[in-house]
Amino acid sequence: MVCxxxxxxxxxxxxxxxLSRRTGITLANLSVLKTNKARAIRFSTLTGICEALDTSPAELFSIATQDGDLV
Structure with missing residues (x-):
């Protein structure tokens, strides 16, 4: 997964x-997502980010193949 x-x-x-101010999610947690170091995300966190950015999970994430190409 690529964020x-x-x-x-x-x-x-x-x-x-x-974004942190709007969602109440800490800068540290958002930074982990932004740098693609997150190993998981709670649905409540994802929902909060999507609502604050008026977006969908599909715009926030994509799947990368083993050679790095995005699906």
Whole structure:
């Protein structure tokens, strides 16, 4: 899985700090997602991010093949 949080934030003209303020999710947790170091995400966290960014999980995540290509 590849997280595109940085691109979605850029498209919306928002910072990680603003997203944290809107969602109540810590900067540390959002940073882990943004840098693709997260191993899991709670549905409540995903829902909060999607609502704050007016987006869907499909825009936030994609699947990468073993050679790195996005599906």
């Amino acid at each position: 595109h949080l940085d691109a979605v934030l850029a498209d919306r003209g928002l910072t990680l700090t603003e």
